Amino acid sequence: MDKIPILRMGTFLLVTIQVDLYDRLALNLESDLINMVHKTGARGVLIDISAVSIVDSFMGRILGNIACMTRVLDAETVVVGMQPAVAITLIELGLSLNGVYTALDVERGISLLQTKLGPNDELADDDADDTE
Amino acid sequence: MANTITELLKKNKTQLLDRWIHVQLTSQTLRDDLMSDDELRAQSEELVNALAKVITEENSNQPDSADFDEVFEILSTISMSRARQGFSPRETGTYINSLREAIINLLQEQLLESPAQLFAESQKLTRLLDHFSVITFETFIKGREEVIFRQTEEISDISTPVIQIWDGILALPIIGTLDSSRTQVVMENLLQKIVDTGSSIAILDISGVPAVDSLVAQHLIKTVSATRLMGADCIISGIRPEIAQTVVHLGIDLSNIITKASLASALKHAFSLQKLVIKRLEGDKIR
Amino acid sequence: MLTTLSRDRLTITREQDVVPCRNRVKEAAVRIGMGIVNQTKLITAASELIRNMLRYAGGGELLIEVVCKGRESGIRLTFTDQGPGIADIQLAMQDGYSTGKSLGLGLPGTKRLVNEFDLESILGQGTTITILKWKNG
Numbered sequence: 178m179d180k181i182p183i184l185r186m187g188t189f190l191l192v193t194i195q196v197d198l199y200d201r202l203a204l205n206l207e208s209d210l211i212n213m214v215h216k217t218g219a220r221g222v223l224i225d226i227s228a229v230s231i232v233d234s235f236m237g238r239i240l241g242n243i244a245c246m247t248r249v250l251d252a253e254t255v256v257v258g259m260q261p262a263v264a265i266t267l268i269e270l271g272l273s274l275n276g277v278y279t280a281l282d283v284e285r286g287i288s289l290l291q292t293k294l295g296p297n298d299e300l301a302d303d304d305a306d307d308t309e
Numbered sequence: 310m311a312n313t314i315t316e317l318l319k320k321n322k323t324q325l326l327d328r329w330i331h332v333q334l335t336s337q338t339l340r341d342d343l344m345s346d347d348e349l350r351a352q353s354e355e356l357v358n359a360l361a362k363v364i365t366e367e368n369s370n371q372p373d374s375a376d377f378d379e380v381f382e383i384l385s386t387i388s389m390s391r392a393r394q395g396f397s398p399r400e401t402g403t404y405i406n407s408l409r410e411a412i413i414n415l416l417q418e419q420l421l422e423s424p425a426q427l428f429a430e431s432q433k434l435t436r437l438l439d440h441f442s443v444i445t446f447e448t449f450i451k452g453r454e455e456v457i458f459r460q461t462e463e464i465s466d467i468s469t470p471v472i473q474i475w476d477g478i479l480a481l482p483i484i485g486t487l488d489s490s491r492t493q494v495v496m497e498n499l500l501q502k503i504v505d506t507g508s509s510i511a512i513l514d515i516s517g518v519p520a521v522d523s524l525v526a527q528h529l530i531k532t533v534s535a536t537r538l539m540g541a542d543c544i545i546s547g548i549r550p551e552i553a554q555t556v557v558h559l560g561i562d563l564s565n566i567i568t569k570a571s572l573a574s575a576l577k578h579a580f581s582l583q584k585l586v587i588k589r590l591e592g593d594k595i596r
Numbered sequence: 597m598l599t600t601l602s603r604d605r606l607t608i609t610r611e612q613d614v615v616p617c618r619n620r621v622k623e624a625a626v627r628i629g630m631g632i633v634n635q636t637k638l639i640t641a642a643s644e645l646i647r648n649m650l651r652y653a654g655g656g657e658l659l660i661e662v663v664c665k666g667r668e669s670g671i672r673l674t675f676t677d678q679g680p681g682i683a684d685i686q687l688a689m690q691d692g693y694s695t696g697k698s699l700g701l702g703l704p705g706t707k708r709l710v711n712e713f714d715l716e717s718i719l720g721q722g723t724t725i726t727i728l729k730w731k732n733g
Contacts, residue, residue: 260636261503261535271691271708280540282507
């Protein structure tokens with residue numbers, strides 16, 4: 178069975194989707210990713226969909242679910258590199274992926290995650306009260 | 310002596326052509342500014358020749374016979390080119406009607422002695438040429454539609470320029486009404502430019518949009534949402550006071566969108582998002 | 597006057613059929629020179645309907661047609677299944693309504709992605725959905 182590789186980059190996880198997802202593959206990705214976040218204690222997840230030409234409501238739901246689930250595990254998800262045609266189609270379909278962070282490319286996705294988590298990240302472990 | 314239009318067309322072709330050209334040249338609707346006499350003659354000759362070639366005693370009574378396809382072809386080409394050249398419908402209509410006049414005149418001279426025959430033949434002729442007129446008109450309108458279609462495409466192409474006003478900042482001034490097909494073009498151009506330039510901020514300036522109703526607002530919201538999905542921020546600027554009023558009166562929710570009154574303040578906001586500061590050099594005076 | 601230029605019939609029985617079906621629709625769209633945005637809309641719409649068919653009827657048939665009308669050409673897709681049918685079509689076409697556990701965007705969302713949308717359903721016998729997307733629509 179096909180599997181989508183999940184790469185670890187420091188405190189972040191990177192998933193690059195290169196193939197057209199069918200349902201089983203997408204569902205597997207969801208559970209693999211959540212397990213990985215839990216296991217590694219990652220603070221951020223980057224999903225690169227720049228090679229994906231079709232995102233239907235099912236795929237959209239998976240992306241939304243991943244974002245919500247990782248948030249529960251204290252990690253933020255950024256979807257990066259969405260194609261213009263895919264963005265227009267999703268909007269027309271009525272799916273605006275609220276609650277999912279987006280970025281133009283992986284690099285910007287990383288800096289977005291860093292600004293979202295950055296200042297609290299290290300401090301939080303030492304002295305949580307200071308950041309309040 | 311020719312007794313029927315078929316015979317007339319075949320035997321007295323040159324005479325008929327001369328007469329037709331004469332009618333056309335003396336007509337008030339002659340447009341010698343658009344077409345030279347020689348051209349007119351060549352065009353008319355082609356049509357008469359084709360008609361004379363295909364017409365027979367049998368098919369002269371059946372205007373929709375396939376025999377006339379060649380004539381229809383020529384007629385379509387003529388009226389199509391006239392539509393593009395800017396002839397009016399009346400001028401184009403007169404062109405084909407003057408042929409009828411020329412034939413009738415000629416026929417009348419030949420059939421002075423037998424009015425019954427003249428009547429029968431002219432009825433046949435009317436039917437045939439009515440059919441021709443319809444075809445001329447249909448293609449004329451089609452030709453005009455093509456002109457309109459091309460212009461519409463050109464307008465939508467030129468009316469949605471996406472300008473990179475700063476490194477990473479795009480501006481898109483929208484002028485005119487935003488309907489759904491226009492929104493489509495705007496969105497496509499904007500999103501593609503975002504990818505091409507790697508810009509993370511887009512400013513949509515609507516100073517040139519005459520009115521914002523709930524449909525236009527919906528289109529704007531869609532564009533902003535699509536930009537967001539790509540990972541860029543979208544600011545709407547150029548909101549005139551009356552637009553702000555209608556938006557609130559219509560109960561349109563723009564609270565999730567960054568809106569600014571002017572392009573300048575949108576740019577300022579974009580700079581602050583980019584963590585850029587504009588400073589005047591100290592000591593320099595404004596001239 | 598709608599003329600059909602070509603026909604392509606596919607059977608859908610399992611989840612793995614979704615991707616090849618989408619590719620066939622894409623091929624047809626590319627063949628008539630449809631732009632990338634309209635292509636994406638059409639394929640996404642097809643994807644939604646194929647998924648519906650699998651979920652509610654356990655599969656069905658897809659007919660891909662290249663059609664033209666005057667100077668416009670387009671793609672028409674017909675989805676036929678022998679499933680339970682749709683009880684209340686009006687309700688099914690409402691945003692946010694779903695009998696399954698989906699977002700309920702399937703049918704109304706799909707309708708927004710295409711130029712023409714036609715749904716016929718007989719309870720207990722099946723559902724036929726026809727969608728049409730013009731090349732420049």
